[in-house]
Each structure stands twice: as structure tokens, then as C-alpha cells.
Amino acid sequence: MDDRLPRYLKLRDEIAARIAALEWLPDQPLPTELDLSQAYGVAIGTVRKAIDVLEQEGHVERFQGRGTFIRRASFDQSLFRFFRFQRADGQRRPPQSRILARDVLPPPTAIAMSLKMSIEQIAAGAPTIRLSRLRIVGEQPLVREQIWLPHAPFSALADLPLPEFADLLYPMYEARCGQVVARASERLTIGEADEDDVEKLQLAPGAPVVVIERTAFAHDNRVLEWRVSRGAAAHFSYEIEIR
Amino acid sequence: MDDRLPRYLKLRDEIAARIAALEWLPDQPLPTELDLSQAYGVAIGTVRKAIDVLEQEGHVERFQGRGTFIRRASFDQSLFRFFRFQRADGQRRPPQSRILARDVLPPPTAIAMSLKMSIEQIAAGAPTIRLSRLRIVGEQPLVREQIWLPHAPFSALADLPLPEFADLLYPMYEARCGQVVARASERLTIGEADEDDVEKLQLAPGAPVVVIERTAFAHDNRVLEWRVSRGAAAHFSYEIEIR
DNA sequence: AAGTGGTCTAGACCACGGT
DNA sequence: CCGTGGTCTAGACCACTTT
Numbered sequence: 001m002d003d004r005l006p007r008y009l010k011l012r013d014e015i016a017a018r019i020a021a022l023e024w025l026p027d028q029p030l031p032t033e034l035d036l037s038q039a040y041g042v043a044i045g046t047v048r049k050a051i052d053v054l055e056q057e058g059h060v061e062r063f064q065g066r067g068t069f070i071r072r073a074s075f076d077q078s079l080f081r082f083f084r085f086q087r088a089d090g091q092r093r094p095p096q097s098r099i100l101a102r103d104v105l106p107p108p109t110a111i112a113m114s115l116k117m118s119i120e121q122i123a124a125g126a127p128t129i130r131l132s133r134l135r136i137v138g139e140q141p142l143v144r145e146q147i148w149l150p151h152a153p154f155s156a157l158a159d160l161p162l163p164e165f166a167d168l169l170y171p172m173y174e175a176r177c178g179q180v181v182a183r184a185s186e187r188l189t190i191g192e193a194d195e196d197d198v199e200k201l202q203l204a205p206g207a208p209v210v211v212i213e214r215t216a217f218a219h220d221n222r223v224l225e226w227r228v229s230r231g232a233a234a235h236f237s238y239e240i241e242i243r
Numbered sequence: 244m245d246d247r248l249p250r251y252l253k254l255r256d257e258i259a260a261r262i263a264a265l266e267w268l269p270d271q272p273l274p275t276e277l278d279l280s281q282a283y284g285v286a287i288g289t290v291r292k293a294i295d296v297l298e299q300e301g302h303v304e305r306f307q308g309r310g311t312f313i314r315r316a317s318f319d320q321s322l323f324r325f326f327r328f329q330r331a332d333g334q335r336r337p338p339q340s341r342i343l344a345r346d347v348l349p350p351p352t353a354i355a356m357s358l359k360m361s362i363e364q365i366a367a368g369a370p371t372i373r374l375s376r377l378r379i380v381g382e383q384p385l386v387r388e389q390i391w392l393p394h395a396p397f398s399a400l401a402d403l404p405l406p407e408f409a410d411l412l413y414p415m416y417e418a419r420c421g422q423v424v425a426r427a428s429e430r431l432t433i434g435e436a437d438e439d440d441v442e443k444l445q446l447a448p449g450a451p452v453v454v455i456e457r458t459a460f461a462h463d464n465r466v467l468e469w470r471v472s473r474g475a476a477a478h479f480s481y482e483i484e485i486r
Numbered sequence: 487a488a489g490t491g492g493t494c495t496a497g498a499c500c501a502c503g504g505t
Numbered sequence: 506c507c508g509t510g511g512t513c514t515a516g517a518c519c520a521c522t523t524t
Binding site: 187 | 300321425428429453479484
């Protein structure tokens with residue numbers, strides 16, 4: 001704790017720590033701004049500025065009249081950020097998901113590193129859960145994914161019958177494992193269709209493929225998930241605003 | 244002007260209009276917050292909130308002790324956002340630019356639309372300036388670009404001898420034409436190497452190519468430039484934070 | 487030393503959501 | 506109706522830049 005920091009930033013850190021400690025879940029409001037100002041002995045304007053920062057960082061969301069709430073990432077439309085793909089009727093619905101396989105196994109070193117597993121865990125052969133998944137819009141397989149989860153917080157998913165997996169995983173992480181995804185970081189590259197791409201996505205061998213590697217984080221910066229998604233480059237389109 | 248809008252947003256709009264009217268250039272400070280609060284008859288906190296918004300939108304930049312200034316876009320590193328490419332010594336320097344050609348001509352309709360030219364202008368065959376450019380890091384040609392500019396504001400560049408073009412265009416737009424780029428929007432897709440790519444970027448025919456279309460805007464939302472950049476997909480890598 | 491934006495306070499009133 | 510966050514005020518003091 002740096003005494004040179006302004007009060008509102010110190011307060012931000014204190015509240016961020018309580019968020020990281022899971023003191024509130026996305027459906028429970030934080031204390032009101034007045035309560036916080038009294039509890040920490042600062043003016044309400046200072047509390048507001050601290051929460052401004054947390055809001056900009058994506059940790060909380062404010063609703064006038066209701067309160068301030070922990071924010072959950074909502075990437076329902078995330079595939080559509082990268083792939084233009086519409087159903088015949090022009091609608092955008094979350095793609096269907098088909099789990100092809102689930103394995104419980106110690107991860108390759110590179111993936112253990114991406115999951116920020118400790119040296120001890122890696123040496124001890126700590127297991128992970130690997131999901132292989134196909135995402136389908138209409139009848140067309142669009143993207144195939146491999147998803148790696150640390151076993152401990154997600155053990156409930158190691159035994160769940162495959163048919164009970166929903167189309168969207170993040171709500172399941174929250175409902176079944178109490179894990180809230182707060183943010184993610186992604187890396188895009190271009191590769192070539194491998195044998196599985198040819199078979200599962202019906203691509204020509206060697207066709208260009210967009211590869212998206214995503215690391216998803218909790219509010220306390222624990223890595224919750226590492227996934228790699230592959231889809232035909234022909235469908236790829238991505239738009240950015242630069243300021 | 245909507246009377247239901249809070250005061251700080253109305254004030255934001257007033258200042259934004261003055262920015263759009265080029266009342267200040269990036270090196271001249273805006274009036275101080277105290278001056279603005281007196282000029283508009285609001286409290287200084289309200290002025291600060293209005294400027295907060297303008298700062299978030301990327302219109303202005305604040306410097307404690309110096310003042311508040313119009314922001315210029317600085318995409319010096321913009322190619323490196325998309326292409327991993329290092330010099331032998333690991334440094335990242337802005338790529339060199341070689342202008343291959345400059346033409347003054349009426350644009351194809353699609354590009355006239357992208358430049359937001361009016362129907363009348365298009366019908367009258369209003370000219371544009373087209374630059375063909377190669378961007379080179381070390382000895383390696385990395386990206387080739389076609390850049391289209393509306394003729395009127397950029398006429399100074401229609402006559403400038405090609406050797407006087409600098410590696411970075413946006414500072415030239417400002418210095419020679421008084422045009423400040425405030426923001427841009429980009430669209431990424433994947434294509435195949437065409438004949439020019441094969442020749443100028445030394446790619447195999449049909450090799451995957453990343454295509455970046457950029458529209459650059461002034462503070463008043465005039466389109467200043469439309470450009471398309473093409474580079475080998477093999478060098479492509481892009482990272483995003485999602486919140 | 488003078489002038490700028492940054493922090494902090496204390497309090498009033500407004501707009502919205504749920505009871 | 507009450508409680509929430511949102512707006513607005515007036516003023517004090519701090520940190521930094523320039524003269």
C-alpha cells in the first residue's frame with residue numbers, strides 16, 4: 001500500500017481486494033456509496049471516484065436506483081466479433097455447441113504455463129479438464145475449440161454427463177463451480193488447416209485458418225480457462241475502433 | 244440540443260463543436276477549467292466532468308500544470324499491432340516507407356463512398372489523390388498500402404515531390420495540410436496473395452494475406468483518408484483485452 | 487511566484503427502481 | 506414511499522509546469 005497514492009485509488013484497491021476475495025457475487029449489490037463513505041471515513045465523492053475506476057476496469061457495473069454489482073463477462077456474441085456468419089433468416093443466435101470429448105489429464109507444459117500452474121503442481125502431474133467442442137450455426141460447423149480448465153475449481157465438470165453441458169460455458173462455470181469470468185485476453189494468428197480441421201470443419205487441406213487463443217481471468221486474476229479456437233479464415237472479419 | 248441532457252453533456256457538446264470548428268490546434272491549450280466554468284456559468288466540477296468525457300472519447304488530453312490540449316492520433320506503432328516483425332537487433336522502429344506511385348484521379352465508387360464523398364462530387368468526377376506505398380523493415384518489404392485522400396484538403400500533397408514524403412504520413416497531413424487525424428476505424432479480413440503481392444511482397448501465389456481497411460477521421464468526423472494495407476498472414480499476430 | 491489540472495470535502499437536489 | 510446512484514455546487518488545498 002503506497003501512501004503516495006491518492007485516497008480514491010487506495011480505496012479502489014481496498015474494494016478490489018474485497019471483490020477478489022469473492023465477498024460479493026454478481027447478483028448481490030455492493031454496499032451503497034453512502035455506507036462505503038462512512039465505513040472508510042471519506043467523502044462520498046471520493047467513493048464515487050474509486051468506483052468510477054472499478055467500473056472502467058470492468059470489475060463492477062452501476063445501475064441507478066438499484067445499486068452497484070460485480071460484473072460478469074458476457075461474451076455471448078464473442079464468435080461474431082471475429083466471424084461473419086448469419087443464419088438464413090439473418091438472425092444472430094449463439095451458436096450451438098457439441099462437446100466431442102472430455103478428458104482429465106495432466107496438461108502439456110505450454111498449457112500448464114498458460115494456466116499459470118505452479119512448478120509444484122506441474123511436477124506433481126496435477127490434472128486438468130480438456131474439452132473438445134464444435135460450434136455450429138444452423139447446420140454448418142463454424143469453429144472448433146479445445147478448452148483447458150484447472151481441475152480443482154472445476155471438478156464438478158469432470159463428472160457431469162456430457163449431454164448436460166449447455167451451449168454457453170461461462171454461465172455453467174458460475175452456476176456449477178462458483179467461478180466468475182471477469183475478463184479475458186486473446187491472441188489472433190493465422191495457420192493452416194490440419195487434419196482435424198479438414199475433417200470437422202470440412203476445409204481443404206492447408207486452407208488458411210484463424211487461430212484464437214484466449215486466456216480467461218477471474219476478478220482476482222486467477223486463470224480460469226485457456227482455450228484455442230480455430231475457424232475458416234474465409235469467414236473471418238474483425239472491426240476495431242482506434243483512438 | 245436536448246434540454247433533458249445533463250449540463251455537463253450539453254457543455255461537452257458545445258466544446259466538441261468548437262473543437263470540430265478547429266478553434267484550437269494540438270499545440271494550443273484550451274481555456275482553463277476556471278475560465279470555462281465562468282464563461283458558461285457552471286461550477287468547475289461540471290466543466291471537469293464535461294472534459295472527462297471529451298478525454299475518454301479521445302478528443303483531448305490533459306496535462307497537470309500545463310493545460311488541456313487537442314489530441315492527435317499517434318499510430319506510429321500501428322503496424323506492430325498486427326504484424327510481429329523485429330529487426331535483427333530486436334528494436335522496434337517505425338518501418339521505412341517507399342512511395343511507389345502517386346496519382347490524381349476520380350475514385351472508384353466504392354472508395355468514393357468510403358470517403359463519404361457527396362453524390363454531387365462523385366457525379367462531377369471530383370478527383371482524389373492515390374498513394375501506393377511499400378512499408379519496409381530492415382530490407383524486407385512487409386506491407387503494401389494503397390491510400391486515398393480527398394483532393395481538396397490535401398491538394399498540397401498532389402504537387403509535392405515524392406522524395407519529400409516522410410515515413411509517417413499523419414504528421415505530414417498536419418504540417419502541410421492542417422488536417423489532424425483524431426481516430427480511425429479498421430476492418431481486418433483474410434485474402435489471397437494477388438499478382439502485386441507476389442511481386443512486391445515476395446509471396447507465393449495464393450498465399451494467405453491479411454487485409455486491413457482503415458478509415459481515418461478528423462475531430463469533426465470528416466473522413467480524411469481511406470487506406471487498405473496488405474501483409475503476409477504468416478507474420479500476423481494481434482492481441483486484445485476483453486472486458 | 488503564478489497558473490495549471492488533480493484531489494477532497496460537505497451538502498443539496500434529481501432520476502430511477504422497487505415496495 | 507424510500508433508497509439507490511446521478512448531477513451540481515462552492516470552496517479548500519495539493520502537485521506539477523512554466524516564467
